[in-house]
Amino acid sequence: MDNWILGVITFFVAMDFAIDTYVNFLNHRSSKKPVAPEIADLYDPAEQKRSVAYAAANYRVSLISSCISFILMILALTFNWFANLDDFVRSRFDSEIVISLVFIGVLALISNLISLPFGIYSTFKVEAEFGFNKSTPITFITDLVKGLALTVVIGGGLLTLVLWLYQELTATFWIWAWLLFAGFSLFIFMFATKIFLPLFNKLTPIEDGELKREISQYCDSQGYSLGKLFVMDGSKRSTKANAFFSGLGQSKTIVLFDTLIEKLSTREVVAVLAHEIGHYKRKHTLWMFLLSNMQSFILFALLGWLLSYPALSEALGASVSSFHISALAFFLLFSPVSTLIGLVNNALSRRNEYDADDFANETYDRQAIASALKKISTDSLANLSPHPLYVAVNYTHPPTLERLRNLSK
Numbered sequence: 001m002d003n004w005i006l007g008v009i010t011f012f013v014a015m016d017f018a019i020d021t022y023v024n025f026l027n028h029r030s031s032k033k034p035v036a037p038e039i040a041d042l043y044d045p046a047e048q049k050r051s052v053a054y055a056a057a058n059y060r061v062s063l064i065s066s067c068i069s070f071i072l073m074i075l076a077l078t079f080n081w082f083a084n085l086d087d088f089v090r091s092r093f094d095s096e097i098v099i100s101l102v103f104i105g106v107l108a109l110i111s112n113l114i115s116l117p118f119g120i121y122s123t124f125k126v127e128a129e130f131g132f133n134k135s136t137p138i139t140f141i142t143d144l145v146k147g148l149a150l151t152v153v154i155g156g157g158l159l160t161l162v163l164w165l166y167q168e169l170t171a172t173f174w175i176w177a178w179l180l181f182a183g184f185s186l187f188i189f190m191f192a193t194k195i196f197l198p199l200f201n202k203l204t205p206i207e208d209g210e211l212k213r214e215i216s217q218y219c220d221s222q223g224y225s226l227g228k229l230f231v232m233d234g235s236k237r238s239t240k241a242n243a244f245f246s247g248l249g250q251s252k253t254i255v256l257f258d259t260l261i262e263k264l265s266t267r268e269v270v271a272v273l274a275h276e277i278g279h280y281k282r283k284h285t286l287w288m289f290l291l292s293n294m295q296s297f298i299l300f301a302l303l304g305w306l307l308s309y310p311a312l313s314e315a316l317g318a319s320v321s322s323f324h325i326s327a328l329a330f331f332l333l334f335s336p337v338s339t340l341i342g343l344v345n346n347a348l349s350r351r352n353e354y355d356a357d358d359f360a361n362e363t364y365d366r367q368a369i370a371s372a373l374k375k376i377s378t379d380s381l382a383n384l385s386p387h388p389l390y391v392a393v394n395y396t397h398p399p400t401l402e403r404l405r406n407l408s409k
């Protein structure tokens, strides 16, 4: 019984790695192809070369990192490392909740330690070499420590509650665990920008001047309050320009990076703002929020059902059936479904981006949103000819060419 489940898990892990590696390779090859004639003038030959080199550098980092993760995962599955860790923790602690917390904590720590060198290399080597990095080692370490502290306090707190629910209720725990997650994700959706973002960045109201006048005028025309608009010091970490919308209802917030304001003309900044207001007006965040909670409902229901089978823990070689080992086996078995869900979510997100572009086009200025998109992509050395499969798997925003085509319809 245990062997076939482990076989399926190993097959899924290998398949996931093979598909991911192949799609990345296709995209790497595609990035070197000539750019479509409509956008061929976006880069001069030197910039085109730099963009290909940037894509290649990122490709190498992700290839090495995913190879290492894959090898470690196969070793862990083959040599029962998860069961060994469980035995080790079990020999030191008595409480089942503490055992689960320590087990998950150790795995999370190891996975963070494995990705850390890649994070450092990508920030201080790749991003720096192409002139994007603004992060100092101090900023990098502070971010790391703050992120870790938040994960321990919030992640650890939520996990403890879930483990306690499982211990007390077992069969029906998943409904309560889902309610807990839905409640928490509502809280994050509403207040992340207000509570957590200021821990990492400075948010300020927009400065007086021409830009503010133009923005006020547009916001007035759309009934959007200027009090819900902030400029963020994105330049603290990167030269790349960005903007985003977050929140629901009264907690709505639009954040413009200072780098966006610095690089774009007034009309282009307002066009980006119009795009973000489009996300709000067309209720994109609300629908994505509802969808993700529906997905997590199904996930929790399946988890609740399958956790009762000791075969899951046995598959990973554990002698004692436990929440953490069974849940780990469950998520590994679930990975093809996660991939499919990811494809659907990315497709919906890209559709929302077209919709928000349309909104900016209809309520403001087609030329301005088009030229803003061009500037933002060329400025970040975007790959102008990504492979369609890579786009389907990884892109939450459509490629530049498709967005420009959509705007000129």
Ligand SMILES: [Zn+2]
Residues within 6 Å of the ligand: 275, 276, 279, 352, 353, 356
């Ligand atoms: Zn958008």
